[in-house]
Amino acid sequence: MTTRNRRRTRLSASALLALALATAGVPALTTPAAAAPGAVAKTDRLGMGLVGFDAKVAEAHGYRVVTLPDGSQSSVPADKATAATEGRYVPEHGVLKPGSSMSTNSYGAATGECGSSWVGLDPRGGGRATLTTGMTLVQASGGPWDIHWHVDISDNGGHSTQNYDEYDGYYSGLGLSWAASARTLNLTRGWANATVTWGSFTITEAGWLCYSYSPTTSTTIT
Template sequence: MSATGIGAARRSGRRILSAIVGLAALALGIFAFGPSPSQAATPLTTKATLIVTGFDASVAEANGYRVVTSSDGTATVVPSTNKPNDLSNGVPIPAGLTRAKSGGSVQPNNTGYGECGTSWLYFTSSTQYRTGFSINGSYGNAVWRTWQVSKTSTAGSAGDGFNSIMNASSWQEYRAFGLGGTNRRAQVSDGWVLTAFGFTCSTIKPWDTW
């Protein structure tokens, strides 16, 4: 074989070897790192923020707290045992937050004034879901919850209620979905929590499908 032929063969061999090495590296990358994010399974868990939507001084007072208003108009809910002008262990009441009159009903409004916790709803299987929430400790324990879940599937629709008095910073419960069919969907259709400090924390309605 001529020198020219030998050189061409060597160059061709190097190109083939380079291609083989490249394919091997690609294969190793796939096995080492798994599917791309777009190929990864979507997590079933669905979480949503709890936001401050109301305040009732009478609820705070009933649970051992009171409202202190500073000279600049700033209001803070503090333990009743605090001395005058002592704001320690207190939580500021956001300016503009709608306050219920003493003894009035507590209902959330449509505006949020900061985050006060997390809520969730997700299917644990095709026949069961779990829902609940956790309140930031600075707002006090939850003393009441209004919690409704709506459910739909090709078989129909239904709802579950979890309203209850309570005294804890978090709560969750499992519940049977209870509907047959496919395209199953569950969502917190109405969810808000009243805390010992008098704040109302409302969920941004988490949901999940199966």
């Protein structure tokens, strides 16, 4: 078993569910073209919610997953772990309430417990559009570590999925934000939608499991 596969076996049930999402065909990629006259780029942004923790990833980066006095769980700097369990240190972010499977207090907002995610679709003419997507996380998360991201594309020609998967710190050191490389898609003229799927998530350096609230955008392909 490879290191990559061992990482997958350590994930929570919710994370494993995301990795098991069925994938569809990928639209053909072409060289980016100039924007079509009158074309309108559309971008949507929604938050990201905390669903759990990966203790091994947290420990590898100097954090520890602890249980707070009220039964909540959090990942805190290792040197503050004892104080957190005793109530002398109260983390402001990254707290999962007892009995909860997701921090939904900000569901539907542009910024959630983990930060925000976005997707954009920019018509370029000739039946093409440029797809962009990414996330910006809050400071306490430590930034993205593993990324498992999927964008569903729907247009008059049917449905497909664009997948972005990186493992074991590929984006480490780039700060709190990740933006996928822009992809130019060959689509069918008319309406088109781009949606970050509900199963899209990241494991952060602090061991947070953060899911996108699934932003979606629509435009007209020319």
